[in-house]
Amino acid sequence: MALSTTLNSTLGHIHIIIPQHYHRQPIVSRLISRYDLIINIASALLESHAKDDGLFNLEIQGVSQQIEASLSYLQELNVEIVELDFKSIVQENQDKFQILCTSHNFSDIIDGNEKKADxxxxxxxxxxxxxxxxxxxxxxxxxxxxxxxxxxxxxxxxxxxxxxxxxxxxxxxxxxxxxxxxxxxxxxxxxxxxxxxxxx
CATH class of the missing domain: 3.30.70.260 (ACT domain)
Structure with a gap:
């Protein structure tokens, strides 16, 4: 039914506070698309139409250089990074996060490698x-x-x-x-x- 996509090298979590004036911005989506990261939202609290900041606890997997670039992006936006914990992962744990893509729903599987939709x-x-x-x-x-x-x-x-x-x-x-x-x-x-x- 599904295919799994994995990234290697680094695994960790980050707790961030997204200011209210960024609630209309797809910040988490950009971390995925721009930096080729797999992000799982472990916990979140963001009230629609509220003036409070949004709280997100993100589990992240990706190449260390891309993770560093994504953190720089968050800092440029003045997104507060409350907690940061990353570590290199061993081979047997490199499939920690799996993105489930139903194979008949996208047409860009080439030689068994899943790629982002074009x-x-x-x-x-x-x-x-x-x-x-x-x-x-x-x-x-x-x-x-x-x-x-x-x-x-x-x-x-x-x-x-x-x-x-x-x-x-x-x-x-x-x-x-x-x-x-x-x-x-x-x-x-x-x-x-x-x-x-x-x-x-």
Whole structure:
């Protein structure tokens, strides 16, 4: 049903505070698309339409140089880095995070290597969709939202989120996604095929 995509070298977590004036910016999405990182959101608190800052605890896997560049990007935005812990990982743990990409939903698998969706493949104008998705406890160790960026080339902004560290509780995210219409359709299908509840 699914293919797994892994990155090597470095694994860690980062606790960041995103200022309220950046809530309309797809910061986490840019960390994935610009720096080729796999990011799993371990916990998050961001109230829609609130003036409070957003709190995100991110688990990150990627090449060390790209991680360093992503941290510089956050510092340029004055995103507060509360906690930072990275370490090199041994070979047997290099598949810590798996992005689940349903093989029949994207056309850019070449020689068995998964690549990010190419915007040239999908024709049409850029569209936007807003929806809420529930992340059940059995998927909280998988970077589901990162799959929208990595597999389907979508830009994803998290406009609201509640996900605590208790593995027994489900989490939910208010998402705004931008991309070609077909990319959005495939992204929504990807979430549905994972069995996730979506409210449009």
């Amino acid at each position: 915007s040239h493949v999908v024709k049409g104008q850029t569209s936007r969709a807003k929806f809420q998705v529930c992340i059940p406890k059995n998927y909280q160790s998988y970077p589901v939202i990162a799959g929208l960026v990595y597999c389907y080339g979508l830009t994803v902004n998290i406009s609201g989120a509640v996900l605590d560290t208790n593995p027994e509780n489900d989490g939910w995210f208010d998402l705004e996604v931008w991309g070609r219409r077909q990319q959005i359709v495939l992204g929504l299908r990807y979430l549905k095929e994972l069995g996730l509840q979506i409210w449009l």
